[in-house]
Amino acid sequence: MVNFSSYVGRVTATVLTLALFLAAVTAWRWGRQEAYALLFAAFLSVINMLILGGRLIALPASTHLAARRLGGAVLQRWIITILGLILAIFWLHLPVIGLVAGFLLAHFVFLAFLMRERIRQRS
Template sequence: MVNFSSYVGRVTATVLTLALLMAAVAAWGWGREEAYAVLFAAFLSVVNMLILGGRLIALPASAQRAAQRLGGAVLQRWTITILGLIFAIFWLRLPVIGLVAGFLLTHFVFLAFLVRERSRQRS
């Protein structure tokens, strides 16, 4: 079993590093607004990952309580994501393409870490 805090730290550091690189490319190619959108979406995804991770660490022993806690975490993540996107699009006026790029980046990095960890466990 991998140490959760170090795992989350590696994923977070990788996501934020790649988001900064992608934002630099976006700023160079399309403009500052796209770069801000990439960074905003990456930050929002990292916050969501940390919320879920915190809930996973503190799962109760009871299966019913654990299911309720995970359901609450999923609801909380969706609420934060939707409110964050509404804020980004309508208040900050960030471009949707940059937000999508930032979300895709973070989710692909997270998926890559999961696949790598799964292949390590099978070996």
């Protein structure tokens, strides 16, 4: 079984490292606004991962309470994501393509970590 705190920490560190590298490349190739958008979305995804990781670590033994806690985490993540996107698009005027790239980066890194863990469990 995977220790969730170390797992979330490794995913978070990988996402942030790749986001900084890709933001530097993006700033050099396409401009600062796109790089800021990529970083903003990656940081927003990391915040969401940390929220869910924190909730998974502290799950109560009762299935009913655990379901409520996870439901609250999902609702909290959606609210943070929607408010963050509204902030990014309408107030900061960040380009949508950079935001999409940041979210895709975070989700593909998370998917890669899940696939790696699945392969480890089957071996």
